[in-house]
Amino acid sequence: MEENKYVIGLDLGGTNAVFGLVDENYEIKATGSLLTQEYTLATAFVEDAAEVISELSSVAGGIENIKAIGIGAPCGNYNAGTIEHAANISWGKGVVPICQMLNEKTGIPVAITNDAKAAALGEMSHGAAMGMKDFIEITLGTGVGSGIVANGNLIYGSDGFAGELGHSIMFFDNGRKCGCGRSGCLDMYCSSRGVVMTAKEMLAEEGAQSSLANIPADKMTTLDIFNAAEAGDKLAQMVFRRTGEILGKACANFATFLSPEAFIFFGGVAKAGDWLLKPAKETYDKYVLSLYRGKAKFLTSTLENGTAAILGTAALAWQETAK
Amino acid sequence: MEENKYVIGLDLGGTNAVFGLVDENYEIKATGSLLTQEYTLATAFVEDAAEVISELSSVAGGIENIKAIGIGAPCGNYNAGTIEHAANISWGKGVVPICQMLNEKTGIPVAITNDAKAAALGEMSHGAAMGMKDFIEITLGTGVGSGIVANGNLIYGSDGFAGELGHSIMFFDNGRKCGCGRSGCLDMYCSSRGVVMTAKEMLAEEGAQSSLANIPADKMTTLDIFNAAEAGDKLAQMVFRRTGEILGKACANFATFLSPEAFIFFGGVAKAGDWLLKPAKETYDKYVLSLYRGKAKFLTSTLENGTAAILGTAALAWQETAK
Structure with missing residues (x-):
């Protein structure tokens, strides 16, 4: 048996x-x-x-x-x-x-x-990274997390805590204050909180031309912004563009580390799909070292939430x- | 036999x-x-x-x-x-x-x-990284290069070209033009060329209070700046401090990737020793995620040039x- x-x-x-x-x-x-x-x-x-x-x-x-x-x-x-x-x-x-x-x-x-x-690990065993040996999973949720696979193995680092790419500093000057005590971390721009912050900043800059102006600031979610973007709201679309641009620059730098086969995006913010990933990929292509250009795929996770x-x-x- | x-x-x-x-x-x-x-x-x-x-x-x-x-x-x-x-x-x-x-x-x-x-690999087999499984070798010479070891193995990435940390962008805005066609790469600040550029910029800013002002601009080398720093030249010392600060910030971001046991510095610029590595470490400690603070060593290579x-x-x- x-x-x-x-x-x-x-x-x-x-x-x-x-x-x-x-x-x-x-x-x-x-x-x-x-x-x-x-x-x-x-x-x-x-x-x-x-x-x-x-x-x-x-x-x-x-x-x-x-x-x-x-x-x-x-x-x-x-x-x-x-x-x-x-x-x-x-x-x-x-x-x-x-x-x-x-x-x-x-x-x-x-x-x-x-x-x-x-x-x-899930992505590698039964998701979008099946067969890959070098990729970076980026989770865009309440916070920004990451899992880095090199030579077919997760990188744990000397202390088990490698792969905190959400706390890679994108703005050494005048960055948003992060919960980690520092400023300018990727997390503060590409997490769900970060996206909502960007929306609020843009509403304050651009005035009330957006349907998002009707949502109480303390109630706004990434889903609201996504729905507005889908409905044609230019400001909402621009929120994801700005977010994607920062994400693309970050990934351009991450490429110098691993030269991954793919970046795979998982989590609530990643559900914005092309509103986010198209500007991210465009910005990546613009800023990445020419040696790497056109190599890494930008994928959304195929894991079910x-x-x-x-x-x-x-x-x-x-x-x-x-x- | x-x-x-x-x-x-x-x-x-x-x-x-x-x-x-x-x-x-x-x-x-x-x-x-x-x-x-x-x-x-x-x-x-x-x-x-x-x-x-x-x-x-x-x-x-x-x-x-x-x-x-x-x-x-x-x-x-x-x-x-x-x-x-x-x-x-x-x-x-x-x-x-x-x-x-x-x-x-x-x-x-x-x-x-x-x-x-x-x-x-040399560092791991018979140098400063003997026994280490997670470390980052950074070569500071004509250019800035790197070799990244995770889980005891070199990271080669999907195409064999992983580990170009010298082309990690430190300044997305107003960075120095790099030979790679982009701007703001670490290489343009921490290579021997970069250090000399910083010296020239500072001489232009600070005037002729430095012995470096006596060296023809097209003849100046990192060794000249090192010798001046050793002889007490404040401007020369400040050149290495500025260089070290950028290096320290870069390493703070590299830590989020690997959480290495050590950063090991090799090459001509690394011979500046504490003039460079002390401000680098101080800046690293200031900017690194608290989770990693105090963990990674900053070492100079023990390989003979x-x-x-x-x-x-x-x-x-x-x-x-x-x-």
């Missing part, structure tokens, strides 16, 4: 922790969840997590069929197997050796990384089983 | 091609050379190169003791085994499949890369024999 092999992908966010039982074809066979924020102690969370995994294992035909657990979490450190100083996880303030803790409870190998790196995190962490887990 | 194993390291420049017979302890046992610029055809160069290698093989106790050849050359493409559009090699204008050609003449496996990547290129390409060759 053939052995059934599964992994668990765990998408660990500040609010919810979603567990998926995933097979070798990246099909999600069953899911479970916990409320991350209900716990104040990591030990209590791990105890209940082991319980959920045990329940999922019955679908898998026994715990022995679960070969690895992959976790995607903010401030997840692959090298150390820890969550470090995660501001938005109620029990993640210090350094939590989550992999070791969960391994001790379940007996299953556990690996962790952050959400952008998990997305890159709802399942990307679980399948990305499942890819991390499968990678662990191959070691 | 124990087998004697050697490799050939070939430092292929626009003027000279220097061949070294190198043993497993990175000792150079014999050398030979050709005048690169005397040849107009790659085939003629390769023919004579095979001759030199044959002569060196007698020192090695026979051609069968030479296990691989490593070449370091401008525009050397590891992935393709080619020299591509090398402006300063008389026979390197198109795409020259140098590895295949030399392999056919000698029967020995041949690999190629550029000089900065060869320096990084005279032998670095040969031993770096020897490291490339030894790497090939391990495949």
Whole structure:
């Protein structure tokens, strides 16, 4: 009888922790969840997590069929197997050796990384980067994150925290103040917050010629701006153009590092599609070193938003089983 | 009887091609050379190169003791085994499949890369990066080059040309015009040319309070500026400070990519030592993401200028024999 092999992908966010039982074809066979924020102690969370995994294992035909657990979490450190100083996880303030803790409870190998790196792994195993060995996944969501793959492997760096391209400084002078304490980071221009900030700045500059002027400033979202752009609103279209221009310049510099086969964009802001990526690519072509011109593709992720995190962490887990 | 194993390291420049017979302890046992610029055809160069290698093989106790050849050359493409559009090699204008050609003449496996990547390999095998798996070698010479090592391997990228950090744009607006056709590249500020340009700009700004004012502008070198700085010349010291500040900002952005264990500086400009690296490190600490602060070392290369290129390409060759 053939052995059934599964992994668990765990998408660990500040609010919810979603567990998926995933097979070798990246099909999600069953899911479970916990409320991350209900716990104040990591030990209590791990105890209940082991319980959920045990329940999922019955679908898998026994715990022995679960070969690895992959976790995607903010401030997840692959090298150390820890969550470090995660501001938005109620029990993640210090350094939590989550992999070791969960391994001790379940007996299953556990690996962790952050959400952008998990997305890159997902892209490589079953998304837009299948077959690629050198690419840069850029997540454009609440923040800007990245997962960098070189020679077919994720780059973790000396401390596990490589690939924070959202905090590459685009404006050393007069840049927008960033949550990281510095100014001018890419994040402040190409995250959903950044795009809304640009819209507000342009509304203040250009006056009320835009339908966006009717939206209360504190309620405006990237989706509103996208809808306005689609409806022909010139200012909204220009917001994405400005955003894309900054993104294109950033990618021109990223190319000098990796000369990637592709930049792959994932997340809410990337859903703006050509409104964003066309000016980004044009600006990239203008600013990139001629040696690289015309080589890298600009792609949108083919991962589904709802399942990307679980399948990305499942890819991390499968990678662990191959070691 | 124990087998004697050697490799050939070939430092292929626009003027000279220097061949070294190198043993497993990175000792150079014999050398030979050709005048690169005397040849107009790659085939003629390769023919004579095979001759030199044959002569060196007698020192090695026979051609069968030479296990691989490593070449370091401008525009050397590891992935393709080619020299591509090398402006300063008389026979390197198109795409020259140098590895295949030399392999056919000698029967020995041949690999190629550029000089900065060869320096990084040398640093890792017998220099300042021994034992490191994630570091960035930055060569500060006539130009600014780089070799990036992640997960213990050089990054070559999708086309073999990854790691052109000298062409990372530091000033998108009002930057110095670069030889690459764009403006504001790191190269234009931290290469020897860049440092001299900064000195001339500052002399124009600050007047003749500096001993550098006595040197004809077209004769000034980085060494002159270094000597002046050592002798207490404030303007010369400030030239290295400005250079270091730009270098430090650049490295702060490079950190978001790799989170390296170290930045290692090689080449003529790096010989300015603390005049350059102290302000570079201070600026780095100021601008780097707090997550990385205090982690990466700023080191000067421990490779000897005279032998670095040969031993770096020897490291490339030894790497090939391990495949």
